[in-house]
Amino acid sequence: MIQRRTLLQAAALAATTPFAPLQVLAQTAGGGGYRALVCLFMFGGNDANNMLVPVDDARYTQYQRARPNLALSRNVLVPLGPAAPGGPASGYAIHPAMDALKPLFDGGQAALVANVGPLLVPTTKAQVLARSVPLPANLYSHSDQQSAWQSALVDAPARHGWGGRLLERLVETSAPNRGYCAVSLAGGNLWEAGDRGLSPYRVSSSGDFGFDFYDPAGKDPLSAAINGVLGEARADPFEQTWLTMMGRSIDNQRVLSGAVGSSTLQTAFPNTGLGRQLQMAARLIGARGQLGLKRQCFFCSIGGFDTHGDDQLSRQNELLGEIGDAVAAFHAATVELGLARDVTLFTASDFGRTFASNGAGTDHGWGAHQWVVGGAVKGGRIVGRFQDLAVGGPDDVGQGVWIPGVSLDQMGGELARWFGADAALTDEVFPRLRQFDRDLGLMNVA
Numbered sequence: 085m086i087q088r089r090t091l092l093q094a095a096a097l098a099a100t101t102p103f104a105p106l107q108v109l110a111q112t113a114g115g116g117g118y119r120a121l122v123c124l125f126m127f128g129g130n131d132a133n134n135m136l137v138p139v140d141d142a143r144y145t146q147y148q149r150a151r152p153n154l155a156l157s158r159n160v161l162v163p164l165g166p167a168a169p170g171g172p173a174s175g176y177a178i179h180p181a182m183d184a185l186k187p188l189f190d191g192g193q194a195a196l197v198a199n200v201g202p203l204l205v206p207t208t209k210a211q212v213l214a215r216s217v218p219l220p221a222n223l224y225s226h227s228d229q230q231s232a233w234q235s236a237l238v239d240a241p242a243r244h245g246w247g248g249r250l251l252e253r254l255v256e257t258s259a260p261n262r263g264y265c266a267v268s269l270a271g272g273n274l275w276e277a278g279d280r281g282l283s284p285y286r287v288s289s290s291g292d293f294g295f296d297f298y299d300p301a302g303k304d305p306l307s308a309a310i311n312g313v314l315g316e317a318r319a320d321p322f323e324q325t326w327l328t329m330m331g332r333s334i335d336n337q338r339v340l341s342g343a344v345g346s347s348t349l350q351t352a353f354p355n356t357g358l359g360r361q362l363q364m365a366a367r368l369i370g371a372r373g374q375l376g377l378k379r380q381c382f383f384c385s386i387g388g389f390d391t392h393g394d395d396q397l398s399r400q401n402e403l404l405g406e407i408g409d410a411v412a413a414f415h416a417a418t419v420e421l422g423l424a425r426d427v428t429l430f431t432a433s434d435f436g437r438t439f440a441s442n443g444a445g446t447d448h449g450w451g452a453h454q455w456v457v458g459g460a461v462k463g464g465r466i467v468g469r470f471q472d473l474a475v476g477g478p479d480d481v482g483q484g485v486w487i488p489g490v491s492l493d494q495m496g497g498e499l500a501r502w503f504g505a506d507a508a509l510t511d512e513v514f515p516r517l518r519q520f521d522r523d524l525g526l527m528n529v530a
Contacts, residue, residue: 118372119426119503121247122365122382123275124358124411126403126433127230128389132452133439133484134400135182136196137161138470140175146473150484151441154396162186164464176466181405184412185455192463193415193424194455195526198470199479200495201435201451201488202229202238205519212481224448226390229434234275236496236514246496247381248278249513254379254504261375264340267368269361270385284383287340287368289360298334310334344371351417358386358410366417369427379504389433396445407431415457424459428527430499431455432492439484440475450481451488454495460502460528467526493517494524502527 235242436452
């Protein structure tokens with residue numbers, strides 16, 4: 085049970101620093117040095133082996149052999165290309181449900197990071213089998229690997245995330261509306277939790293902020309009743325703290341609702357759970373000038389990827405289609421806002437899944453492929469080394485569980501540098517990064 089004192093302390097903190105009264109500032113044109121990172125988390129462990137598929141004869145044959153009941157027909161896969169210099173994509177294709185992302189990849193606004201995952205040090209199969217290098221704690225555990233991806237602290241339980249740590253250091257504590265630099269469209273998350281008290285501000289993807297009916301100056305009975313309750317002085321400190329928090333929350337939501345209401349977008353979004361989340365994120369980005377923030381992180385999510393059973397093909401077709409359509413619309417919205425180079429979206433998931441079929445679906449794995457989308461991405465590229473597809477081969481520690489060839493610190497570190505972190509700050513946020521090559525060639529940092 086949570087102790088009363090602990091709850092009061094947490095409530096008092098929430099009522100003050102992170103969510104001080106929101107100030108509407110003068111609207112500014114253009115990006116003005118603004119940058120936003122958007123994490124799209126795929127809960128359950130996405131089978132990226134069907135998301136990005138090599139289609140040359142030799143490797144496609146390996147793909148068919150390893151997953152006879154799950155391999156997608158070569159004639160339905162969507163080929164990538166043309167290839168960008170230094171990052172050939174010819175010979176690769178994406179899941180047909182994600183065809184909306186092909187124009188972004190081919191046009192240089194999206195890239196795929198191959199076989200990325202949590203690592204403490206560069207790791208080989210021989211080292212894993214000999215147990216001669218440290219490995220991430222509790223590999224294959226959903227909760228632990230979700231935490232690893234969101235925190236980049238992979239050898240111990242984490243209490244804060246790398247997005248939150250970045251914001252703690254890049255957004256001054258005195259900045260107006262600082263509590264809104266971390267916004268979640270999908271509830272609580274570790275990625276945006278800071279190590280100095282910052283916590284994500286949760287916003288409904290529906291645009292309904294609550295208490296929209298309330299008018300502080302209104303004479304209607306309901307507004308008058310709310311004014312009466314909020315104006316009461318309570319002797320009990322818990323009750324008074326609750327009233328203070330409620331009053332500030334209502335005030336902040338009213339102002340934030342007004343700011344979002346002034347942010348109009350013509351881009352059409354799909355009417356799906358993820359589509360609505362990313363639409364609200366785009367509207368909030370459109371209101372950046374009124375909030376006065378130069379750096380923001382947004383968290384969105386979609387679940388259902390724990391596909392052990394024979395519904396994997398149908399389930400993944402549905403989920404990847406929802407992602408492809410929503411992400412394409414979101415990028416179009418950033419173009420409409422004139423912020424395509426100032427907003428970068430990346431995907432993440434618990435882990436990849438086994439290359440080899442379990443006879444129905446696939447089981448928990450390790451390394452997987454991830455999308456990175458935005459105008460600052462060095463797009464049209466497969467970044468990193470695509471794994472050797474031989475089951476039992478040099479990259480496989482069992483049933484096609486791929487040892488990551490790229491660490492999440494490398495991927496996150498490059499996103500952090502684009503976000504404005506210098507080398508020292510990047511090393512502070514990603515303490516394992518110094519063990520790896522820092523330059524993936526993923527982002528145009530300047």
